Amino acid sequence: MLCQANIKHLPIVDESIDLIFTDPPYMKMYLPCYKWLAFEAARVLKPNRFVFAMAGHYWLPNVFRIFGECSSLSYFWCFTHLSRNDAPMIWPRGIIARSKSILAYNKLPSTSKGVRVRVNVETFKDGIVEGKTNASIIEDRMLIQPVTI
Numbered sequence: 001m002l003c004q005a006n007i008k009h010l011p012i013v014d015e016s017i018d019l020i021f022t023d024p025p026y027m028k029m030y031l032p033c034y035k036w037l038a039f040e041a042a043r044v045l046k047p048n049r050f051v052f053a054m055a056g057h058y059w060l061p062n063v064f065r066i067f068g069e070c071s072s073l074s075y076f077w078c079f080t081h082l083s084r085n086d087a088p089m090i091w092p093r094g095i096i097a098r099s100k101s102i103l104a105y106n107k108l109p110s111t112s113k114g115v116r117v118r119v120n121v122e123t124f125k126d127g128i129v130e131g132k133t134n135a136s137i138i139e140d141r142m143l144i145q146p147v148t149i
Contacts, residue, residue: 007036012044019050026056034066038105042072047109054081055101058090063103073105 005011007024020041024033034053041051051073055063067073079102087098 007033007040010040010044014043015046017044017049018046019052020045021052023054026059028059031059031062031066034063035069038067038070038073041105042070042107045107047107050076050104050106052079053103053105055103057095057097057099057101058093060101067103067105072108074108076104076106078103 001012001017003010003012020037022037024030024037034055037051037053045051053063053067064075067075081100081102083098083100087096089095090097
């Protein structure tokens, strides 16, 4: 399902989505989008499923803090998207940004005590290079399952 809607309240049934992948705007004025995203993802994702959110480096500490406010999501990994094309200049830092972060959080089951997510080690690749067809984040042999510890 593809959905274009107001992130403050998605027209989606609770716990009905397997994956959210989004690329919100990176400017400071749009940081509240990440909070809305985190809480809506916690509502609409099925347990043990993922939200992937691209984020620029400049405000990354704020985005981590915002996602940390949502106790139903657990930090999983920070992937890197490497651009082969033009890269923007981040003037306040004097950096040409050739990469973007893709933050991965998974929704905890409602009874998460003693449960963690186990992912097949062949599922995820740490770096994604733009334009390479064999460098996808999620491959079709993905295995995510709760494991009691």
